[in-house]
Amino acid sequence: MPPLQNDVFLRALRREPTPYTPVWLMRQAGRYLPEYNATRAKAGSFLALAKTPSLATEVTLQPLDRFPLDAAILFSDILTVPDAMGLGLSFAEGEGPRFERPVADESSIARLEVPDMANLRYVFDAIREIKRSLAGRVPLIGFAGSPFTLACYMIEGAGSSDFATVRRMAHGRPDLLQRLVALNARAVSAYLDEQIRAGVDAVMLFDTWGGLLTTGGYLAHSLDPMRAVLSALHPAPDGRSVPAIVFTKGGGQWLDAIATCGAQCVGLDWTVDLAAARKRVGERVALQGNLDPIVLLADAATVAREAAAVVRAAGPLPGHVFNLGHGIVPATPPDNVAVLVETVHRESRALRAGH
Amino acid sequence: MPPLQNDVFLRALRREPTPYTPVWLMRQAGRYLPEYNATRAKAGSFLALAKTPSLATEVTLQPLDRFPLDAAILFSDILTVPDAMGLGLSFAEGEGPRFERPVADESSIARLEVPDMANLRYVFDAIREIKRSLAGRVPLIGFAGSPFTLACYMIEGAGSSDFATVRRMAHGRPDLLQRLVALNARAVSAYLDEQIRAGVDAVMLFDTWGGLLTTGGYLAHSLDPMRAVLSALHPAPDGRSVPAIVFTKGGGQWLDAIATCGAQCVGLDWTVDLAAARKRVGERVALQGNLDPIVLLADAATVAREAAAVVRAAGPLPGHVFNLGHGIVPATPPDNVAVLVETVHRESRALRAGH
Numbered sequence: 001m002p003p004l005q006n007d008v009f010l011r012a013l014r015r016e017p018t019p020y021t022p023v024w025l026m027r028q029a030g031r032y033l034p035e036y037n038a039t040r041a042k043a044g045s046f047l048a049l050a051k052t053p054s055l056a057t058e059v060t061l062q063p064l065d066r067f068p069l070d071a072a073i074l075f076s077d078i079l080t081v082p083d084a085m086g087l088g089l090s091f092a093e094g095e096g097p098r099f100e101r102p103v104a105d106e107s108s109i110a111r112l113e114v115p116d117m118a119n120l121r122y123v124f125d126a127i128r129e130i131k132r133s134l135a136g137r138v139p140l141i142g143f144a145g146s147p148f149t150l151a152c153y154m155i156e157g158a159g160s161s162d163f164a165t166v167r168r169m170a171h172g173r174p175d176l177l178q179r180l181v182a183l184n185a186r187a188v189s190a191y192l193d194e195q196i197r198a199g200v201d202a203v204m205l206f207d208t209w210g211g212l213l214t215t216g217g218y219l220a221h222s223l224d225p226m227r228a229v230l231s232a233l234h235p236a237p238d239g240r241s242v243p244a245i246v247f248t249k250g251g252g253q254w255l256d257a258i259a260t261c262g263a264q265c266v267g268l269d270w271t272v273d274l275a276a277a278r279k280r281v282g283e284r285v286a287l288q289g290n291l292d293p294i295v296l297l298a299d300a301a302t303v304a305r306e307a308a309a310v311v312r313a314a315g316p317l318p319g320h321v322f323n324l325g326h327g328i329v330p331a332t333p334p335d336n337v338a339v340l341v342e343t344v345h346r347e348s349r350a351l352r353a354g355h
Numbered sequence: 356m357p358p359l360q361n362d363v364f365l366r367a368l369r370r371e372p373t374p375y376t377p378v379w380l381m382r383q384a385g386r387y388l389p390e391y392n393a394t395r396a397k398a399g400s401f402l403a404l405a406k407t408p409s410l411a412t413e414v415t416l417q418p419l420d421r422f423p424l425d426a427a428i429l430f431s432d433i434l435t436v437p438d439a440m441g442l443g444l445s446f447a448e449g450e451g452p453r454f455e456r457p458v459a460d461e462s463s464i465a466r467l468e469v470p471d472m473a474n475l476r477y478v479f480d481a482i483r484e485i486k487r488s489l490a491g492r493v494p495l496i497g498f499a500g501s502p503f504t505l506a507c508y509m510i511e512g513a514g515s516s517d518f519a520t521v522r523r524m525a526h527g528r529p530d531l532l533q534r535l536v537a538l539n540a541r542a543v544s545a546y547l548d549e550q551i552r553a554g555v556d557a558v559m560l561f562d563t564w565g566g567l568l569t570t571g572g573y574l575a576h577s578l579d580p581m582r583a584v585l586s587a588l589h590p591a592p593d594g595r596s597v598p599a600i601v602f603t604k605g606g607g608q609w610l611d612a613i614a615t616c617g618a619q620c621v622g623l624d625w626t627v628d629l630a631a632a633r634k635r636v637g638e639r640v641a642l643q644g645n646l647d648p649i650v651l652l653a654d655a656a657t658v659a660r661e662a663a664a665v666v667r668a669a670g671p672l673p674g675h676v677f678n679l680g681h682g683i684v685p686a687t688p689p690d691n692v693a694v695l696v697e698t699v700h701r702e703s704r705a706l707r708a709g710h
Contacts, residue, residue, distance in 0.1 A: 161516075162649070164649050164652065164684070167647060167649040168649050168650075168652050168653055171647065171649065171650045171653050171657055171661055172653035172654060172657045211626065212626070213626065214625055214626060214628075214647055215626060215627065215628035215631070216628070218626070250605065250626070252607075252608040253607040253608040253626070253627065270569055271566065271567070271568065271569060271570065271573070271605070271608070272570065272608065273569075273570035273571070276570070292522060292526065292569055294517070294519050294522040294523050294526065295523075295526045297519065297523050298523055298526050298527035299527060302526055302527045306526055329519070
């Protein structure tokens with residue numbers, strides 16, 4: 001592998017000084033880009049796109065060809081792991097994910113196993129192909145859904161506005177939920193280990209639904225399993241350090257606890273005050289975020305003003321990765337993304353120069 | 356009016372000692388009760404039910420006839436105020452609220468006025484009839500939507516998963532949103548003043564969507580207007596003190612700020628650690644909440660165990676009103692509500708006795 005030409009993102013995750021604030025965007029390869037929609041149409045479906053390494057590579061690189069982003073993120077889905085367990089993932093057009101065989105009861109949880117990583121080979125093949133295509137331009141981020149977020153979809157069988165079934169299990173059968181998230185944690189560790197072996201430079205856990213839990217439920221069923229995932233990861237075969245990012249949507253009130261979970265970086269959603277968050281966590285972790293993705297639907301002047309405000313809120317100390325506070329929305333004009341990336345780079349250089 | 360026979364709820368709001376913890380439940384008059392569904396069928400629609408004082412009285416009292424609750428809450432809707440402004444509220448069967456004439460642009464915001472309270476006479480008539488029917492059994496809570504939550508529906512014209520339009524306005528035209536929420540604050544003050552004159556014993560502001568804002572946006576567009584509402588309220592004509600409760604769903608990370616808004620009590624959603632919240636706010640305010648409403652879908656033993664845990668988390672000091680952390684869900688078995696109320700009363704008496 002050629003050496004990285006731009007390691008600003010990795011240095012920020014390690015809280016080392018950088019000449020400017022690195023920026024990437026959750027769902028940067030997505031429906032707001034016409035070229036993404038063209039490739040997806042060619043693939044036939046979202047899942048075919050994710051499962052065809054050459055096409056996953058194509059869409060992973062598309063945003064980098066438009067914008068000077070500081071990291072690429074593997075194009076995939078958080079639900080590949082339960083799919084590999086045999087639950088039968090599909091995406092109906094215009095709808096969210098659906099499992100053909102959701103986890104309905106105690107016996108079906110008992111039967112679940114850490115999946116054979118051969119079932120996920122398309123992911124590792126995509127990583128290798130993306131790394132070859134990147135040729136060291138920027139680091140590549142691998143990722144997985146958090147053990148609890150996977151459990152949400154595995155139990156409900158689809159998306160939900162309130163995930164009532166899994167929340168009921170958290171209250172009525174916490175032992176059962178604990179067994180499921182512990183199994184998921186082992187599966188996610190194995191999955192991220194393979195992603196690291198295939199070449200990713202950093203990993204991220206997406207905890208989309210942990211914010212629906214009570215505080216006690218969050219600590220037991222979401223944060224602790226994420227801690228278990230991270231502590232079970234093996235070093236990369238070539239000795240690279242592979243930093244980890246943890247992102248719980250709606251987790252702002254639990255920031256102090258999240259900062260101790262073993263991740264080098266904590267992702268913040270848009271509701272969190274970034275300056276106050278930095279004061280709370282001190283120098284324990286890097287922070288990632290947290291522009292409201294809805295800002296990208298406004299005019300360019302608003303995008304520039306609000307992006308600069310996030311850079312200033314993060315302050316001049318090392319350890320900030322600029323991102324949105326949630327995934328980019330499909331209605332985003334690509335030109336606003338160009339304004340965003342340029343603003344973050346310019347304003348953060350100015351901040352370091354004392355302006 | 357006969358004097359109150361049970362003022363435990365009002366004393367808890369004032370953080371005075373009470374023999375047990377008072378309990379009421381958000382949406383306690385609702386679809387989980389067969390008698391509610393029968394009255395609603397008789398009314399023909401949700402809105403007809405809310406706008407017919409005798410029927411609103413009937414459903415307000417139904418849960419009190421089943422369970423020894425410590426407060427009644429006016430049966431109404433948070434969107435009565437924009438309806439009275441002329442926006443044309445309706446509820447399609449099985450769907451949420453919809454406005455026929457949403458607030459689409461700057462000129463339509465400029466044309467809005469504090470509505471003539473005569474348009475809301477059905478609410479005040481219902482309050483007078485409920486108070487007569489209650490005959491002092493328990494206090495009656497009046498309520499309104501928060502200025503920001505009203506703005507969400509007024510701008511989007513209906514419910515939404517992300518309220519992108521109003522969030523975009525918060526970033527791109529904060530001046531315009533500020534004008535709208537300031538108008539709403541004046542309207543809500545006038546509305547609650549009339550409710551107080553009609554006889555309610557406490558008032559509550561429901562801020563269902565403030566949690567979608569950035570921290571800065573929340574303080575400016577949701578919390579400050581709620582503060583304005585409360586500071587503009589007039590004393591009751593008969594000199595009664597009428598305490599206020601403020602509830603922001605998803606507001607856990609802003610608890611310290613909310614505790615200074617002028618409300619005597621802060622409502623907590625189910626994600627907040629009640630014991631930690633008590634430590635944070637000290638003796639500044641009473642706290643209301645916060646059992647996960649999903650617990651009521653579990654078995655009776657789980658309901659009793661989790662309700663007792665909330666009572667213990669609140670601790671033995673005065674100033675706790677037991678409630679759910681969000682509205683009761685329609686699938687709740689009424690028998691579980693009986694278990695809940697009985698458990699709260701018994702466990703809180705035991706806690707005060709030092710057991």
